[in-house]
Amino acid sequence: MSEVTKNVILDLLPLYLAGEVSEDTSVLVKKYLEADPELAEAAKEMAKADSLGKVPLPFRKDTAMETYQEAKKWMTIRVLGLAAIAGLVIACFLITVLLGTSLDHVAQLFVQ
Incomplete structure (x- = not known):
């Protein structure tokens, strides 16, 4: 199987942050985020921005x-x-x- 690229992880990241991925995909994304601190920081920012949108009026x-x-x-x-x-x-x-x-x-x- 070929190596997973950053673009694939970027495609999966919104689903991962929403908790809508399988366990295997979750493990894959976690490993990639551990290896790429820049992308991990971007994921944290995305999660923070997404959680702000869920605040009820x-x-x-x-x-x-x-x-x-x-x-x-x-x-x-x-x-x-x-x-x-x-x-x-x-x-x-x-x-x-x-x-x-x-x-x-x-x-x-x-x-x-």
Whole structure:
């Protein structure tokens, strides 16, 4: 088997830091990092930067309520819009049926 290059380790490093590699790959990356202090330092920096991104945002009740009110407003608009569209469709159907039957009666009067 050929020697593992630095580029291969760089490709595996994000997965290794996320803990998504097999045990064999983990051992391989650890050995390479022990042999290459420069890359080991870069890996530490990557791990530190990645852990900073996992810090949860502080919960603020006022912004949560604003978001809830905004979502509630848009849900109401959507429901009313769908109700209006459904009403128009039903009205068009009823008008078509009523006009169709009344035109049939008028046509029968002229035929007789």
